[in-house]
Amino acid sequence: MLEALNIQVLIVRMMNMAVLCSANDDQLHLSAKVLEHMLEGVVITDAQGRIRSVNPAFVRMTGYQEAELIGQNPRILKSGKHDADFYRNMWAAIEQTGQWQGEVRNLRKDGEEYTAWLTISSIRDPEGQVSHLLGVSSDITRRRRAEEALLLSEERFCVGLKNSPITMFLVDRDLRLRWAYNQERGFAARQDLGQRADEVLPEGGAAELMDLERSVLERGAGERREVRIPFEGRELFYDVTAEPFRDPSGQIGGVTVAAMDITDRKLAERAIQETEERFRRLMLRAPVGIFLTDAEGGALFVNQRWQELAGLSEEEARGYGWARALHAEDRERLLGEWSEIGRKSEKHRLEDFRFQRPDGSVSWLTTSVVALRNDRGELTGHLGAVTDITNLKLAEEEVRKEQEKLDLVTRNIGVGLAIISRDYETLWANELLREIYGDVVGKKCYVTYNKRQAICPSCGVQEVFAGGKDKVVHEQMGFDSAGNRVWAEIIATPLKDKEGNITSALEVVFPITKRKLMEEALRDSEERFRLSSFAAQDAIILLDNDGRITFWNPAAERILGYSEQEVLGRDLHAFLMPPRFREAYQASFPNWRRTGRGDAVGIVRELSALRKDGVEILVELSISSVRHRDKWNAIGILRDVTQRKVLELQLRQAQKLESIGQLAAGIAHEINTPTQYIGDNATFLKKAFDDLVKVLEAYRRRGEAVGAGAAPAARRAELEGPVMRAELEYLFEEIPRAIDQTLEGVDRVAGIVRAMKDFSHPGREEKVPADLNRAIKNTLAVSRNEWKYIAEVETDLDPSLPEVTCLPGEINQVLLNLIVNAAQAIEEAVRGTARKGKIRVETRRRGDRVETRVADDGTGIPEAIRTKVFDPFFTTKPVGKGTGQGLSIAYNVVVNRHGGTIQFETEVGKGTTFIIDLPVDPVRTSTSPDLGETRETALRNEVNA
């Protein structure tokens, strides 16, 4: 731009000259030539402002043709971007100085704005009058735009600089400041232009900077250094970049310097360094072992103390080298724990472990570890502190030994011991106590023993601390280490110091859990027993070893009439047993006292018992012996069966009546038939006797007549009448027969009557030896009418049969039932035929047993009902033919009442054989001359009545 200005001025001067010397044509011509080729636009106006002349450059610049311009005022180019003052100043300058220079913004013909650097000169004529105005203009539109862009960029740069800690300046070869960006806080300022740095900055503050500048100048190459500048009592630090500045010829004209203030950072760094150093020193000399690891757990650093503890140098400890220091016994455990460390919480405490140094010495260590993380929260490593707790461990060991000693002393005393502090913490507890309650030492007693949050309401220790008592005994429920309820009886006593102050309390703890549980169980059991025995309908009576009553339930009172108060402690048999049985009881009692065994023990039997009102009742009694406190006691369960017995008797009676009723018709027939012919014969004999009397009379009269001398013929006629009528021959023949048959009939009737009597056995309810053969004959006799029309009876009775001790009435009933069944089976088989069946009755002795067989050749028992034949009320007979009780009764009599067996063999279509097997002398179970028999007889009589 400077050049342009200079050129314009030059041109103006030339033009002035040319115009002035217009007389000189050559010169003018020359001027015209020059104008024509000039790059600057030239316009010449007259004094009135009318354009007189333009050169081609001006034409190009404005876009107007020369012809269009000539005669016009240059005002046509006005853009309107300049105000009136602008032109006034312009004209004023021309008036006063003859010249004006400046930038103008005009419009081309096509309306486009352009910027021109314009120099206006007034040309005066020799008279000094302004004759022409000369305007030379250069189109600086592009340059201006470039400049504007540059300016903009410089502004931006400066703005950028302003906000950054960078100072920029330029020094020449003499290191004098040539250009600087004004920076509020810095060493290079505009006012320092032309000065050297050491002239601005006192006390050698510029030394390093100038050193750098020189270096760049000498080497001709850029350099970057950190520069320290002491300034006004403090140090400033700069990060300085210096570059050689070359002029267009390539000569180094100076140095450009960009300096960034890094004082703050530098100071911070230094502070950090100092801190780090201090920390490092601290770590190195710390009385705790310190180690730093990477994220993988490898050691990066270990301090002095750590090295001492481990007996390893830092080098040796690097990576996983530290593991060598671990005691062999702890190594595996600790490495295991360490491998998990990354997953642990930020702060973690390792289990205590040991280092064993190369010299063999061992230290116990406790270690806390902190996780280190970077800004992103990633794990970068761990920092750990290791403390030597060997002494502590030793102390613990001491304590443990002490405790063991105490434990040893207190182990076998069988009681728990604990010392409780005034804060209710367990200071010490013996092994037994710890076994029960777990780790209680150092913890609040009410928490560990009682699972409470505060002191127990009835705390013996509290009472001890309250003073005045040397011993407090109380029972307490607590919880063992597993959470189960435990009971203890606790004696608390105060422990005092020399001055007699209570410092703590000693608890002596007797574990009584078992006893408590047993007590509870016992209470439960007692309660259950009490409830069940109270609810029982049967009398429950307990006797001690002396036969005295120790328990008497309400049912016993109800059944026997005595209240509990009346009987407790009394000898049961003295008042409950009818006197006639007492002797037998007293004989067997001593044996029971000793052995718990006896005839009545372990079975159910029927007995008579005396009620309070003196009435004998029938009871069913079961006695069990129980060993209690080394002695035999008895539990008797007794049921009043009087009513049942009455019913049983009634039933048996009814059954007997039923069978007799069944037989009655048959027996009547059996008796009526002989009676008939006895009567007939008697009538015949009477008539025969009458006839014979008449004959005898006739003979007597004849004898008299002969004596008197009557006529013989008349006598014969007299004689023959009665004889003819009586048919003497017939009479002689029939009378003996009639008598015989009559006697036979009488025997028959007598036999049946006797059999009936034998059969029904009135008044015999006890077991007596009986002839079974005779019983069979009787039964066949009374049942004759049942079978005689359909079957022959064959008997094969063993003459050597011993008498069988039995209830004959009941055995007869059994035989009758079997015979009637046999007859009925045969009847079914022979019905509608003239065939008769056969019933065979056999007896045989088999050792001490007697076998009776009743066989028929009837229908047999179908397979399907064989299992039911002994069931009560099971019957195949039509209604009216039987109740279905026959075989059931037979079974009951043979098996239950005689201890025998009853079985059958059967084949459908071939017949059935029932086999009864009876012991000759049955086991004395319910059959011994027991208490029931007499009573039963009495009852039966009542029933009969």
Place this chain on the structure above:
Amino acid sequence: LRTILLVDDEPNMRAALRRSLHGEGYHLLTAGSAEEAARVVESAAVDLVVCDQMMPGQTGTEFLAWLAERQPAIIRILLTGCPTAETALDAINQGRIYHFFTKPCDPLDLAVTIRHALEQKSMVENTRRLLDEMEAAFRNGLDLLQAARHLLAERGEEARRPAEPPLSPEGLPERDREEKVVVTGGSEP
């Protein structure tokens, strides 16, 4: 001579009955069972049966019921040692018996009953015979009357007399059958 059959499975009983009826002027037959008795009544003319109830095989009632169907003219008496209502009902309804005796019974009673029964039987038989004779006579009379009427007609008397219905045996009242006589007799012992 009247024939009486005594049926009882008990020989002493049969002998005793024989003795009871001895001298009454009967022809006495005996049988030990219903089956035997059936054979006897088929082969011999029996006027009256005295039968026991309880016997092997058929009972008395069963036999008498059979007999009532077979030969209703034979008078039936039951003698039983087992006098149940059932037996009595069966004997009356099925056996249509003349008399029901229970053992023991008075032998004279039995004899008298038998005599009465036979007398009644004789009366019935006599009555029937008389009726038969009367009927025969009446028929003869009728025949004669008819012949006489024909004769008169032939003689021209026919036109002056009113027409009379023809007489025939069907016009006579029906006579009672034997059974009815027996039943009537049975109901009046």
